[in-house]
Amino acid sequence: MTTDTGSRRIGFIGAGALGSGLALALHRKGYTVRAVSSLTRQSAEILAGSITGCNAVDSPQEVADTCDTVFITTPDSVIELVAASVTWRAGQQVVHCCGASGKELLKGAADQGAETGAFHPFQTFAGITGPDQAVDRLTGVTFAISAGAGLADFLTALAKELGGRAVTVEDDNRALYHAAAILSCGYLVSLLQTALSTLEDSGFTQEGALEAVLAISRSTLDNVELLGPAASVTGPLVRGDAGTVRKHLEALQQSNPPVAALYGALTEVSLPNARQRGMDAGGEAAIRETLAEAGFHHTLGKR
Ligand SMILES: NC(=O)c1ccc[n+]([C@@H]2O[C@H](COP(=O)([O-])OP(=O)(O)OC[C@H]3O[C@@H](n4cnc5c(N)ncnc54)[C@H](OP(=O)(O)O)[C@@H]3O)[C@@H](O)[C@H]2O)c1
Known part of the structure; x- marks a missing residue:
């Protein structure tokens, strides 16, 4: 566990296959997962119910208001919209897990002074039946990171905590990188x-x-x-x-x-x-x- 593993409050917007698995995996590694929202209250409650100290909240804004690092784990098509709909604090960290895009999806947050980044696991979550299987699938995989220095250090440490590898894939190379993921899977x-x-x-x-x-x-x-x-x-x-x-x-x-x-x-x-x-x-x-x-x-x- 790194020194600030437990002190940073982490939140999730989107309690689907990856969001649920990542939230649970981080919780098990000692990170503080504090809040989750989703499109439906039910998805947020199921995930929050499996993590001690995590609250299901009604809106992305409530996640942003109560967390230091926020993962937007919605479908790719709404990441940009969600990021732009929230009021962020300067210095807050906002991360998405889309493979084909980089920090540009989070411009709405960056414009408000947030640190932004992409953190994509080179892994498939197809066929999983629950967050426990997603946690297993996250173990030992390669994560493609695009972020400024401070956030990149945090995400690199996080990849290592999950037993995986971190690789920097800059925004301009992410379409090519993600094409390789599609070819592999x-x-x-x-x-x-x-x-x-x-x-x-x-x-x-x-x-x-x-x-x-x-x-x-x-x-x-x-x-x-x-x-x-x-x-x-x-x-x-x-x-x-x-x-x-x-x-x-x-x-x-x-x-x-x-x-x-x-x-x-x-x-x-x-x-x-x-x-x-x-x-x-x-x-x-x-x-x-x-x-x-x-x-x-x-x-x-x-x-
Ligand atoms: N699946 C994979 O194999 C895989 C692999 C690598 C990376 N990723 C990336 O992981 C991210 C999430 O993918 P996923 O496969 O986990 O998707 P998913 O299973 O479809 O889950 C998406 C979640 O987002 C929620 N959601 C949808 N629209 C929303 C909105 N407007 N506001 C808040 N929440 C919303 C949904 O809510 P409800 O449940 O409440 O309806 C759902 O729980 C994507 O960026 C994807 O590219 C996925």
Whole structure:
């Protein structure tokens, strides 16, 4: 616990998945979570009821009036509106947890002299059934911070208290940073879903497809962790096998053209890894030619 962990009064506006989990996690680490408001009184009361000394209040203003550090954990679309609707004190700390945006969402608070910042966990809270699970999901994750020096120090300490890592991601880089979060989570799901439906198109049952895809995906994630991404690449690319790539593209173009386009784009971005794994220049040229014949003229994969 850092020296001022317990003395600073922390409040939450928005008692949803992340707000509830973060509030509970901070309380368990010895922070003073003093007040919470939400769109509905019920959400605020449920969260306040699980934290000793925390009051459910009726408005964001009451949170601001009774706390030193306020987390706005509403949906992204209303953060700016909420921040601008409150009267803040100079020196007060106001933080949101949106990934794609930075301090600009809190301009309404900064204009009144508050210190503002963004604190985004690189984690998903989909599928959780309550704040306890959210607390578990917050453990050991990476937090992307954008804030002025004093607030950044506080948020960095907080990330460490939660067993995680703090990384500075400046406001201009946050859209790119958050795109990576979506690629790691939501679009990973889309990719797995695409593999599942493609297997079903090839004759698998739904259940059989899920078993097959989960087994190979888990092994692949383990490989990436143990060996790194380049060493985990397998399949026709590593061998420079343009003939097999052509067969895949032709079959996908017949069964599901958007998936063929996805396959083509992924083939291109995979070429640098395949080169590291031993694909020679001739193999790469043959695969690029196959992609061009299939109508792919992207600039992807040329980094
Ligand atoms: N979910 C994730 O996986 C995840 C991951 C990383 C970061 N985040 C970030 O965390 C933040 C919160 O996301 P979430 O997933 O926790 O959302 P959520 O589960 O939908 O919760 C949002 C909460 O905000 C409350 N709310 C809505 N409009 C409000 C308003 N105008 N004033 C006050 N409270 C309001 C809702 O109240 P009621 O319950 O009373 O209706 C709800 O409790 C977002 O910035 C999001 O980008 C989320």
